[in-house]
Amino acid sequence: MLKRYNIILYSTNKIVNSCRYVSQSMLKSTVNEKTGIATVIINKPPVNCISLELLNKINTEINKLQKDNIRGMILTSVRSLQKVFCGGLDIKEFYNPNPDRLAKYLTNLQDTWLSLYMTSFPTVSVINGHSLGGGCLIAMCCDYRVMVGPDYTIGLNETKLGVVPPKWFQDTMAAIIGHRKAEVSVIAGKTYTTDEALQIGLVDESSPDIDNAYKKGIQFLNSFEKISPWAFKMTKNISRQPISQWLIDNKQKDLEFVFNYMQTPSVQKHLGLYLQSLKK
Numbered sequence: 115m116l117k118r119y120n121i122i123l124y125s126t127n128k129i130v131n132s133c134r135y136v137s138q139s140m141l142k143s144t145v146n147e148k149t150g151i152a153t154v155i156i157n158k159p160p161v162n163c164i165s166l167e168l169l170n171k172i173n174t175e176i177n178k179l180q181k182d183n184i185r186g187m188i189l190t191s192v193r194s195l196q197k198v199f200c201g202g203l204d205i206k207e208f209y210n211p212n213p214d215r216l217a218k219y220l221t222n223l224q225d226t227w228l229s230l231y232m233t234s235f236p237t238v239s240v241i242n243g244h245s246l247g248g249g250c251l252i253a254m255c256c257d258y259r260v261m262v263g264p265d266y267t268i269g270l271n272e273t274k275l276g277v278v279p280p281k282w283f284q285d286t287m288a289a290i291i292g293h294r295k296a297e298v299s300v301i302a303g304k305t306y307t308t309d310e311a312l313q314i315g316l317v318d319e320s321s322p323d324i325d326n327a328y329k330k331g332i333q334f335l336n337s338f339e340k341i342s343p344w345a346f347k348m349t350k351n352i353s354r355q356p357i358s359q360w361l362i363d364n365k366q367k368d369l370e371f372v373f374n375y376m377q378t379p380s381v382q383k384h385l386g387l388y389l390q391s392l393k394k
């Protein structure tokens with residue numbers, strides 16, 4: 115029994131044998147050959163909002179890392195943006211959309227969420243700036259969140275744009291802060307400062323600067339050194355499977371609901387006004 119356990123540990127704990135550096139302009143990914151820890155950096159100025167192309171890159175990279183047998187991953191934003199981790203989904207993908215592209219976007223979003231939420235390796239988001247809507251969602255997909263503060267904000271603010279965060283957005287938040295707090299939060303499209311997010315448990319730690327936040331992220335990943343990767347993966351799977359299974363079972367229905375309401379005149383009007391308010 116002990117022997118079998120050791121074999122599992124060895125085969126899944128194998129550290130990648132070379133340092134891989136992938137720079138796909140919008141997404142930079144490096145794997146440290148000594149530690150087996152990947153750092154994935156979103157780099158899409160001005161605000162890292164998630165277009166179809168960025169979504170594809172994130173999903174492709176997560177799937178690659180999955181095959182690389184890495185020990186853990188840090189997800190963060192390029193430092194030069196200074197105050198934004200992720201400005202959310204690219205609202206231009208929803209405003210006056212091309213229906214084919216919109217369908218592709220929504221499907222890819224479902225797939226990317228499934229990949230990121232269900233990674234078999236530990237993940238940390240180092241939230242070095244505002245993290246709104248889809249930005250909050252990708253941060254929440256990770257196993258641990260360290261947020262730089264105090265001046266940034268995080269939250270699922272979809273209702274402020276006149277759109278509806280799907281069940282799996284809401285469930286992702288409820289799994290972290292509890293159903294009641296998540297309900298109050300999503301219906302009001304609430305955003306929280308770093309301190310508030312820490313207080314309600316939306317983030318696990320705060321930090322006054324990025325370097326320190328990154329260190330805390332690495333410390334979290336190192337805490338799994340003595341945990342069998344197999345045990346980690348199976349335990350996380352059991353914990354997250356009810357939420358992910360809902361989406362797997364309801365993908366088409368979920369897609370059709372959003373695809374249809376998104377193109378209604380009243381939703382389009384709201385989105386147009388929100389985009390305009392950002393430009394001001």
Ligand SMILES: CCCCCCCC/C=C\C=C\CC(=O)SCCNC(=O)CCNC(=O)[C@H](O)C(C)(C)COP(=O)(O)OP(=O)(O)OC[C@H]1O[C@@H](n2cnc3c(N)ncnc32)[C@H](O)[C@@H]1OP(=O)(O)O
Binds near residue numbers: 221246249280
């Ligand atoms: C079927 C399954 C799929 C289901 C999915 C659908 C679910 C429901 C539908 C939609 C869900 C959407 C979720 C979202 O993520 S919506 C977006 C939420 N994000 C926001 O509300 C953030 C908006 N942005 C800001 O508050 C600020 O830009 C900020 C991030 C704080 C940065 O501020 P600052 O540095 O001052 O930058 P500017 O505001 O000047 O912005 C610079 C330019 O970037 C444009 N911008 C900003 N955010 C977005 C965005 N999310 N999408 C598109 N464009 C964005 C902004 O207009 C400026 O443009 P310009 O330079 O042309 O004026």
